[in-house]
Amino acid sequence: MLERLTSSLLNAPVIKRGEYNYFIHPISDGVPSIDPLLVEEISDHILEIANMDVDTVLTVEAMGIPVANALSLKTGLPLTIVRKRPYFLEGEVELSQSTGYSKGALYINGLKKGDRVLIVDDVISTGGTLLALVNALKKMGVEVLDVVSVIGRGEGFLKLKELGVEPKILVTIDVSEKGVEIKDVCCDK
Template sequence: MNAQNPSIETVNLVRGLIRDVPDWPKPGILFRDITPLIQDPLAFRALIDLFVYRYMRRRLDLIVGIDARGFIFGSALAYALNVGFVPVRKQGKLPSQTVGQSYSLEYGEASVELHADSVKPGQRVLIIDDLVATGGTMLAAIKLLQKLGGNVIEAAAIIDLPELGGSAEIAKTETPFFSICRM
């Protein structure tokens, strides 16, 4: 398996199991549903293995998963790489002292938070989510980790929607970005 360039078979397997749901969560939005992808044991394993091969030599300290679908991939990847997992949650969901960041997304405004003590200065961190659209959530997570002194090695997603500009905005932060498929 080539971690830098996923095989066409893996990309096709992943892409073929992503379901388009029109007009959700509101009219005009085309939601990319990864539920069929994670229900298929072969596809889910291939996806996690691809990320494991990509990051196994990167000396990561933490995987940061973005609420909520990033938790699915981030926790499996953290387990496989034997590193810690940190959740970036929607505002008001964490029980201890937090740091937060507001952002815009394609259908509104939101804020995310993480525990103030979850990342130590200099720790090598990978951020993962299921999809990057406008990039708001991923950019907010990058800013949060930088506030705490984390060294963001890369931001990753299963799906990149380049026409919405998120991956280009991430590139402006000089944070490397990786996705399995562009849709």
């Protein structure tokens, strides 16, 4: 299961950014081109393991969009994108997020108290983005029914567990100058 994803990760180039070994992959970077069969494999797997009894599929701009959009198309559920710029709409909620390589504001629009969401993300590493997002959603009264990350790297998922959220990570990896190593594949049968 998830053969395309694991194979593509094992073949992903790794570059150094300072002391950080950074893997380059279509799902996390959009480089090289995103294979629609890869997105289909990922979205089909998420449909098997995620709680889809939600009002919307939610993702953060930008790289969660291809997978979240595929889920939206397959289920007929709306897609809500947390954006990196404000739109100044009524009810817009701003949150600050910090990752291993960036800090900035994110903006939530189109959600209200009582909405139930599935959060889909491309990569969880430090957990900074998802932690800030889940906290903001809880303050808004939005119910996070499930969180799925395509790729997991590092211990960031533990921060979500402290909030009572148990993220599902499709493939957990480690990255060194030698390349990507697969540590775990979620729900592999």
